[in-house]
Amino acid sequence: MAQLLTDAEIAARLGQLSGWTLSGKEIQLVRTFKNFVEAIAFVNQLVEPAEAAGHHPDIAISYNKVTVSVTTHDAGGLTNTDFELAAVISGLG
């Protein structure tokens, strides 16, 4: 099982990401787009990196706003894998 990060490690990793915030045992990114169609286009961009990592964010879509939440459910919190996926998601258009 993946190893949980310590609070200090989480803080350090979060500091290297832009736009992500800590929410309980997850890290979250909120992205706002011009409209629903563009929001869905962004969600489609998440598929390839999620499948490649074998790690899937929870996604909430409300019209033009997409909230992406990442955690390692099996480990019960945040692991390296979460921050690796978050970094890839941050690089999406």
Add this chain to the structure above:
Amino acid sequence: MAQLLTDAEIAARLGQLSGWTLSGKEIQLVRTFKNFVEAIAFVNQLVEPAEAAGHHPDIAISYNKVTVSVTTHDAGGLTNTDFELAAVISGLG
């Protein structure tokens, strides 16, 4: 502004839909798929009817599970438009 349905009207309309449940001022449908990719494929199917109706469901994706929530935010509750969109979504693959 669209007219809010009464509780009796909501109950009657819900009775005509399969799989939708009332959750506060929204109606919700939960669909479970084989995996994340198929869940996203279903979400993509929502785009055309939502754009055609000018009415957009809130969508939550958790791996293979998609929760679709419909309400008329401007009216502060459920209207005819919500049940029309729900009926179209029910007909998707």
